[in-house]
């Protein structure tokens with residue numbers, strides 16, 4: 001009798017799980033596309049396209065890593081950042097300096113050739129970012145897939161949700177927590193700033209008029225202040241690399257954290273995570289514990305890739321990442 005009841009309960013449970021997964025689609029999983037694109041390896045197709053583009057233009061590694069962040073933090077990882085149109089996320093001012101869209105388009109075109117309508121743009125962003133991390137010398141990690149693409153993208157949401165470079169650590173930790181990410185995830189993910197560059201206007205006030213004092217930020221070393229002022233006179237449109245070692249501009253290593261500890265953070269948020277008691281010990285660990293940053297970055301990207309994922313009928317697989325297939329009525 002007992003056995004009968006428990007197996008009936010099990011059967012009922014299975015039916016329920018099946019029904020739920022049919023209406024909401026499947027959860028994210030590693031290798032979701034295995035066997036779904038003939039006998040092509042979807043992740044390998046993505047990697048090869050990114051690798052070919054990277055060979056000509058290493059800056060795209062920074063572009064692709066940042067794209068995943070800017071997608072996931074606004075409306076979840078639904079490829080809303082890729083939609084073109086008058087008032088879409090792309091048009092919000094922090095997104096005007098995003099780069100790497102052409103790589104996403106090339107990846108998507110290669111996938112559509114292999115198996116049309118199978119691989120979502122949201123997954124392309126996540127797989128492409130992992131490819132970028134690896135090509136930049138970071139550790140390979142297993143990426144979860146199975147996301148669908150969203151139907152909406154709003155400039156106002158990007159403005160409201162993308163973090164500001166002058167943010168206090170406490171507020172940034174809250175923002176990430178509201179997306180299910182821990183304080184450690186936040187500090188590790190900010191290590192994305194180990195690659196790429198920033199425009200001068202994003203930290204100009206630190207050079208000339210820090211918090212309306214009429215003076216530079218006292219946390220900057222005089223050497224660095226001198227060098228940055230040279231590249232960034234007032235109202236300059238120039239860019240500076242996050243790291244000052246030319247060999248390391250596009251290398252996924254932990255010199256970002258080492259620099260922070262000698263007051264060489266460029267953006268205020270970079271410098272803040274080193275000085276804040278909330279995050280200072282984590283920064284030290286990331287700077288000094290061998291291999292720690294390298295082993296934590298991938299898992300933190302995976303956690304970020306879980307934000308607000310759409311499955312089943314909540315989304316679609318776009319044919320072209322810049323536009324939805326059907327407008328919802």
Ligand code: HEM
Pocket residue numbers: 059061062063065066069097098099163164165166167172189190192193195196197198199200202267269
């Ligand atoms: C509080 C959080 C963050 C703030 C305030 C912030 C802010 C910024 C700013 C102001 C820039 C320069 C953009 C420009 O010049 O127009 C930038 C660049 C960049 N950010 Fe962040 N960021 C944050 C978190 C992240 C995270 C979590 C990642 C990735 C995991 C990331 C990856 C990048 C990369 C790779 C670049 C360089 C892009 C390039 O060279 O094309 N950032 N960020």
